[in-house]
Amino acid sequence: MDLGQRVSSHRGTFGAGGWLWYLAIIFLVSGVVSLVKGAAAGDSGQMLTGVLAFGASAVVAIVPLLRWRQAVDVFERGFVWKRLYGEQQVSRAEIRNATMTTHHTRQGTRVEVNVELQNGKSCTIVGVEQPEQLANLLRAAPPSGYPSAAANVGGAAPAPVNSAQGWAPGGWKPPGN
Amino acid sequence: MNQIPIQVFLLPVIAIVAVAYMLWSRKRIGQAQDQQFSSYRAGELAQRLGLQLVAGDPNFNLFIRNANVDVQRGPSDGKPVHIEIRMQGAPNGVPLELVYLYRVERESDFTTITWRTWFDCRMSAQAARPFPPFELISRSAPLGPIAQTQPLPPLSTGNASADATYLVASAEPGVAQLLGQAAAGFAPFANSGVHLVGDGQKVSFVMKQDKAPLLANALYYAENMSQQLSELARRLGG
Numbered sequence: 001m002d003l004g005q006r007v008s009s010h011r012g013t014f015g016a017g018g019w020l021w022y023l024a025i026i027f028l029v030s031g032v033v034s035l036v037k038g039a040a041a042g043d044s045g046q047m048l049t050g051v052l053a054f055g056a057s058a059v060v061a062i063v064p065l066l067r068w069r070q071a072v073d074v075f076e077r078g079f080v081w082k083r084l085y086g087e088q089q090v091s092r093a094e095i096r097n098a099t100m101t102t103h104h105t106r107q108g109t110r111v112e113v114n115v116e117l118q119n120g121k122s123c124t125i126v127g128v129e130q131p132e133q134l135a136n137l138l139r140a141a142p143p144s145g146y147p148s149a150a151a152n153v154g155g156a157a158p159a160p161v162n163s164a165q166g167w168a169p170g171g172w173k174p175p176g177n
Numbered sequence: 178m179n180q181i182p183i184q185v186f187l188l189p190v191i192a193i194v195a196v197a198y199m200l201w202s203r204k205r206i207g208q209a210q211d212q213q214f215s216s217y218r219a220g221e222l223a224q225r226l227g228l229q230l231v232a233g234d235p236n237f238n239l240f241i242r243n244a245n246v247d248v249q250r251g252p253s254d255g256k257p258v259h260i261e262i263r264m265q266g267a268p269n270g271v272p273l274e275l276v277y278l279y280r281v282e283r284e285s286d287f288t289t290i291t292w293r294t295w296f297d298c299r300m301s302a303q304a305a306r307p308f309p310p311f312e313l314i315s316r317s318a319p320l321g322p323i324a325q326t327q328p329l330p331p332l333s334t335g336n337a338s339a340d341a342t343y344l345v346a347s348a349e350p351g352v353a354q355l356l357g358q359a360a361a362g363f364a365p366f367a368n369s370g371v372h373l374v375g376d377g378q379k380v381s382f383v384m385k386q387d388k389a390p391l392l393a394n395a396l397y398y399a400e401n402m403s404q405q406l407s408e409l410a411r412r413l414g415g
Contacts, residue, residue: 005330007346076328076348092328133324140327172309172349175415 001089004076010134011071016127017064018108024064027057067127074137081123094118098138100131113138204249211244217396219262219277226403227268228275233261239277239298240393242386252283252292269407272303275399279386298392299374300399301381302406304414311347311375313356318370318389326374326383336360343371355412362405369394373409380410 014021034050037043066084073080078091096116103110111131115123115138128134167173215221220235234245237260242248245260252258262277280295314323329346334357339345343360345353352375363371366382370389374381382402384392395402 007328007330008325074328076330130322130324133322133326136324136326137328167309167349170349172351174351174355174412175306 001078001091003078003080003089003091006073006075008074008130008133008137009071010074010128010130012068012127013129014068016067016110017061018110020060020064024057024061027053027060031057070125070128072125072128072134074134079138081125088123090115090117090123095138098135100135207241207244207249210241211238214238214240214393217241217393219264222275222396222399223264226264226266226273226275226399228264228266228273230262230264232263233277237262239396242279248279252281254283254285257282269302269404271407271410273300273403273407274303275300296386298384298386299381300384300402300406301379302403302410303379304410306414307377308375308413309347309349309352310377311345311349311352311356311373313360313371313373314344314346315367315370315372315389316342316344319368320388320391323370323372323389327376334358334360342367347375352413359405359409359412362408365398365401366390366395375413380406380413382406 017024031050031053034046034053036050038046038048038050069084071082073082078089078094081088081090094117096118098113098115101112101114103112110126113125113128113131113135115125117123125131125134211218215238216225217238217240218235219230219233219237219239222239223230223235238244239262242260247258248260250258258279258281260277260279262275264275266273276297276299278295278297280293282293284291284293310327310329312325312327312329314325325344325346327346329348331344331346332348332350332353334340334343334345334353336354336357339357339360343356345356347353347356356373363373369391372383372390374383382390382395384390384395386392
C-alpha cells in the first residue's frame, strides 16, 4: 500500500505509563530484596515471594512498555501504528473519524486518540507525543487537489490532478508568473 | 446552648462571607480586565478591522472571555455554553472574515463528568482562485508545539531564514517558495507563534485561547494580520 510521503511522526512517551511504572518498580525492588534476603538466609519461601514479585513487576510493566515503545507515522494517505507486537497500516479511505479525549482521573491524566474505522473497528492510541496534531491529521480529509485515498487503494500511482484548477502536480506557479 | 462555643456559629458565617467576597472580587476583576482590554470586544474589533459583525454579541471580549455571564456560569447538563462571533468585510480589497467559536458541553453521571469542548478562532482571507493547500507553523512557540492540521509533507522554502523559523508543509514547491518570501511579513507575530492554514480557497491565521499562537497576542496586531493575510491571498489566488 503506497501511503505517500511521511507527514508527521508520533512516538510513545515514557510518562504515558504513569503510576504503573511506579508500581512496577516497587514490585521489582521488592523482588530483588526478597530474593537476596531469601538466598542469604536460605529461606525458599522468601525466595518464592521474590520470584512472584518479579512476575508481578513484569505483568504491571506490560501496559507502560507498550505505550512507551510505540510510534505512529502519519503519511499523506494513511498511517502506520507500530507496536512491540507488530504494526498496523491503515489507509485514509479506511478512516471514518478521529477524536482526542483527555481523561482526568485520580490516577492522573490520560490523553487518548480514538480512530474509528469504516469497518466498525477502532484504534485507541494512548500516550503519544502531540496527540492533538495526530487527531487533526487523521481526521483531515485528503487535501483538495490530491488523489483521494479511495482512488489510491491498491497502490496505483497518483493520477494527474487539478486539471480543472490549472496546474499539474508539482507545477503550480503564482498567478501572473 | 451556653455550652456550644461561639466559633461553631461564627466560622460558617465567615466562610460564607469569604466565598461571597471571592466571587464578587472575581467578577470585579473580570469587569476591570474587560474594560482594560476593550479593544478585544467583538464590536470594537470589527471596527478596528473595518469589518461588519454579522453574528454574535458585540460586547463579548475575545481575550477576557470570563467577563461573559454564560462563560462565567459554565455549562450544565443539557445546557451548553455556546459563543459564536463572526465578522466579515473586505477592508483590503479581499474578502476577510474573523470567526470565533467556543462551545462547551457537559454530561455527568454517577461516576464521570464528560466535557466536550470546541474552540476555533481564525482570521481568513478568501483568494480569487483556488491554490494548492499548505500550512505554515512556527518551529518554536511558547506553550508547546503548534499542532499541524493538514496531512501535507514538509517542504523547503528556499529561504534559509524562513526555513529556520517556520515549518512549511505543502505538496507544491511553488507555494513553499512564495511562503518563504511572504513569511517576513508575519515577523511581528513571531513571539506568540504563527499558524497559517491554506485550504485551497482561503488563507487563515489560526489562533488558540491557551496555546500558541495565543489569541490575545496575535489579535494585538489584528490590523497587521488582516493586511498580511489579504496580501498573501492575493499572491496565491490573483
